[in-house]
Structures are given as structure tokens and as C-alpha cells.
Amino acid sequence: DIQMTQSPSTLSASVGDRVTITCRASQSISTWLAWYQQKPGKAPNLLIYKASNLQSGVSSRFSGSGSGTEFTLTISSLQPDDFATYYCQQYNSYSWTFGQGTKVEIK
Amino acid sequence: EVQLVETGGGLIQPGGSLRLSCAPSGFIVSNNYMSWVRQAPGKGLDWVSIIYSGGSTYYADSAKGRFTISRDNSKNTLYLQMNSLRADDTAVYYCVRAHSNDYIMDWGQGTLVTVSS
Numbered sequence: 001d002i003q004m005t006q007s008p009s010t011l012s013a014s015v016g017d018r019v020t021i022t023c024r025a026s027q028s029i030s031t032w033l034a035w036y037q038q039k040p041g042k043a044p045n046l047l048i049y050k051a052s053n054l055q056s057g058v059s060s061r062f063s064g065s066g067s068g069t070e071f072t073l074t075i076s077s078l079q080p081d082d083f084a085t086y087y088c089q090q091y092n093s094y095s096w097t098f099g100q101g102t103k104v105e106i107k
Numbered sequence: 108e109v110q111l112v113e114t115g116g117g118l119i120q121p122g123g124s125l126r127l128s129c130a131p132s133g134f135i136v137s138n139n140y141m142s143w144v145r146q147a148p149g150k151g152l153d154w155v156s157i158i159y160s161g162g163s164t165y166y167a168d169s170a171k172g173r174f175t176i177s178r179d180n181s182k183n184t185l186y187l188q189m190n191s192l193r194a195d196d197t198a199v200y201y202c203v204r205a206h207s208n209d210y211i212m213d214w215g216q217g218t219l220v221t222v223s224s
Contacts, residue, residue, distance in 0.1 A: 001168070032209070034209075034210035034211070036211070038152075043201055043215065043216060043217060044214060045214075046211060046212065049206070049210040050209075087151065087152055089152070089210065089211070091205075091208060091209045091210060094157070094165045095165060095167060096142075096144075096154040096157075097154065098151055098152040098153065101151045101152075
């Protein structure tokens with residue numbers, strides 16, 4: 001099975017900061033990677049698919065990059081609504097795997 | 108508007124069985140890739156099972172032999188039959204619609220399954 005490792009697990013940042021979250025796959029997944037945002041008590045929401053494609057309706061301050069085994073999610077200027085937990089997901093194989101999550105907290 | 112509504116969660120004793128249902132509106136279950144994803148309290152997301160539009164099914168190792176994903180086309184409903192439940196199956200179970208076998212486009216609100224004596 002493909003393992004996904006996110007870092008950091010927790011990130012403390014201020015409004016306006018540029019934030020980067022990393023996701024590493026245990027083997028190459030090409031660009032078959034998605035990013036989700038989850039707020040407490042809510043279902044996750046798709047931000048990025050196929051590593052770098054912004055989902056319709058999602059703010060352009062979110063961007064994704066990477067291929068193979070290393071991927072990043074960047075928030076260009078952190079806004080109050082962005083404090084949440086972020087997950088990566090690989091869909092290279094018939095079985096999906098999620099990263100363990102990165103909680104973005106207010107500094 | 109797309110909506111997915113899960114039902115069937117609750118408190119069940121270890122070793123017991125439970126069937127979750129997901130009745131979406133706005134699309135046809137059998138034309139889509141449908142999956143179940145769970146989240147234990149305070150933990151991350153954990154993929155459980157998927158059923159392709161063509162009918163093929165796949166399971167996480169933790170679900171193989173115990174859980175069965177299925178659909179009733181006449182009722183436009185997705186199911187997850189869960190048998191031999193264990194304490195570590197305690198989680199919110201989300202019904203999701205995927206873009207092919209890719210990323211998740213739509214999520215239900217989730218239904219809580221608690222396995223405890």
C-alpha cells in the first residue's frame with residue numbers, strides 16, 4: 001500500500017503569512033494527488049486535484065505543486081477562514097490513502 | 108444541488124453488525140464511483156471501500172472480510188454492511204462521490220458509529 005506522510009503535523013501562523021504544507025508518498029504517484037480542508041465538525045472540502053488544479057470556487061490563494069513523491073500545498077496569504085486541518089490524498093491505485101493531516105493554528 | 112445523506116449509525120456492541128445507507132440527491136448512484144471514508148474521533152481520514160460505476164468493489168485491509176459495499180439501483184442508495192464490529196471501527200462514516208477513482212467531489216454530513224459494550 002502507498003503511504004502518505006504530511007509535514008508538519010501542526011503549524012502555527014499569523015494572518016497574512018505564506019504557509020506551505022508538504023506531503024510525501026512512499027512511491028511515485030505521478031500527479032494523482034488531492035488536497036482537502038476540514039473544519040471542526042464538518043466534512044472535508046476539496047481544494048486541489050491532480051496535484052495542481054484548483055477546484056472551482058476555491059480561493060486562488062491556495063495552490064498545489066509537485067509530482068512523483070513530493071507535493072506541496074501553499075496558502076499565499078493566510079486568512080482567518082483558513083485556520084483548519086488539511087489532508088492530502090493519493091488516488092494512484094484502486095485503494096486511496098490520506099495523509100495524517102496538518103492543523104493550521106493561529107499564532 | 109448535490110446532497111448525500113447517511114443514515115444507520117448508532118451504538119453497537121463489539122461483534123455486532125450495522126448497515127449504513129446513503130441516499131444522494133442530484134445524481135444517480137449507479138453512474139458514479141461511490142465510496143465510504145471514516146474518521147475516528149480526533150483522528151484523520153481513513154478510506155474504507157469503493158464501488159465503481161461498473162460494479163467492481165475494493166476494500167481497505169481493515170474492512171476486508173467484514174464490510175460489504177453495495178448499492179440498490181432501484182432505490183438510488185449506497186450501503187455499507189459492517190459485520191464483526193470492533194472498538195477501532197468507532198468513527199464518523201462519510202458517504203462520498205468520487206470523480207472516477209480519483210478525488211472526492213462530494214461528501215455527506217457523516218453518521219457516527221460507536222462500537223462499545
